[in-house]
Amino acid sequence: MNQRPLSRSVEDYLKAIYGLSEGGSPASTSSIAEALDIQPASVTGMVKRLAEEGLLEHLPYRGVQLTEPGQREALRVLRRHRILETYLCEKLAFPWDDVHGEAESLEHAASDALIERMSAALGYPSHDPHGAPIPTRSGEIEPTDMKTLADAVPGAYLRIRAVRDEEAEGLRSMAAGGLVPGVAVRVNEGQPTEDAVGVTVGGALGEVVTVQHDLARRIFVVPDETQS
Numbered sequence: 001m002n003q004r005p006l007s008r009s010v011e012d013y014l015k016a017i018y019g020l021s022e023g024g025s026p027a028s029t030s031s032i033a034e035a036l037d038i039q040p041a042s043v044t045g046m047v048k049r050l051a052e053e054g055l056l057e058h059l060p061y062r063g064v065q066l067t068e069p070g071q072r073e074a075l076r077v078l079r080r081h082r083i084l085e086t087y088l089c090e091k092l093a094f095p096w097d098d099v100h101g102e103a104e105s106l107e108h109a110a111s112d113a114l115i116e117r118m119s120a121a122l123g124y125p126s127h128d129p130h131g132a133p134i135p136t137r138s139g140e141i142e143p144t145d146m147k148t149l150a151d152a153v154p155g156a157y158l159r160i161r162a163v164r165d166e167e168a169e170g171l172r173s174m175a176a177g178g179l180v181p182g183v184a185v186r187v188n189e190g191q192p193t194e195d196a197v198g199v200t201v202g203g204a205l206g207e208v209v210t211v212q213h214d215l216a217r218r219i220f221v222v223p224d225e226t227q228s
């Protein structure tokens with residue numbers, strides 16, 4: 001592979017395909033179009049070009065998946081994005097619901113040297129403000145195939161590990177309910193409605209919060225071994 005910088009749109013494709021295939025299955029043309037908010041017809045041409053450049057491969061009838069060089073490039077963009085978000089929050093006092101958009105633009109412009117200086121100034125963070133793991137410089141990343149709060153069973157003791165950050169309004173609702181990375185939640189026994197999950201936030205005497213499934217699907221949880 002040559003080392004000429006990739007265009008902004010190529011970086012966006014690689015990042016979107018990486019996100020869509022994180023669970024292990026290939027990304028379909030329609031899901032890529034939806035993620036990038038463009039027409040499926042325009043995806044087909046770009047996918048062909050990226051396949052010719054060796055960044056992804058087409059699996060007939062199933063979709064596309066990144067090759068090893070493609071994944072390496074996607075992780076480089078993710079590293080830049082997540083370090084930028086962390087820097088904006090921690091050093092420049094941006095609120096956590098207002099950094100994704102900034103990072104979406106800056107991730108294509110920031111040099112690796114700038115990103116590494118930011119990482120050093122932050123003390124080499126391992127996760128961004130939304131709990132997402134930051135890929136290392138050598139392209140390693142913590143596995144992120146997690147369950148969401150919408151899939152949780154009544155009675156479960158959980159800990160919020162990460163939240164999706166694309167929607168500012170969703171992030172504000174989460175913050176208002178105390179649903180932020182690191183916090184312990186217990187799924188209540190009786191459920192409020194079919195489209196919502198009731199949880200107790202931050203230990204047994206915590207506040208009871210009703211989380212609509214739309215929001216709960218954006219909250220990633222892991223079992224909490226310190227409770228139960």
Ligand SMILES: [Zn+2]
Binds near residue numbers: 081099103
């Ligand atoms: Zn983001």
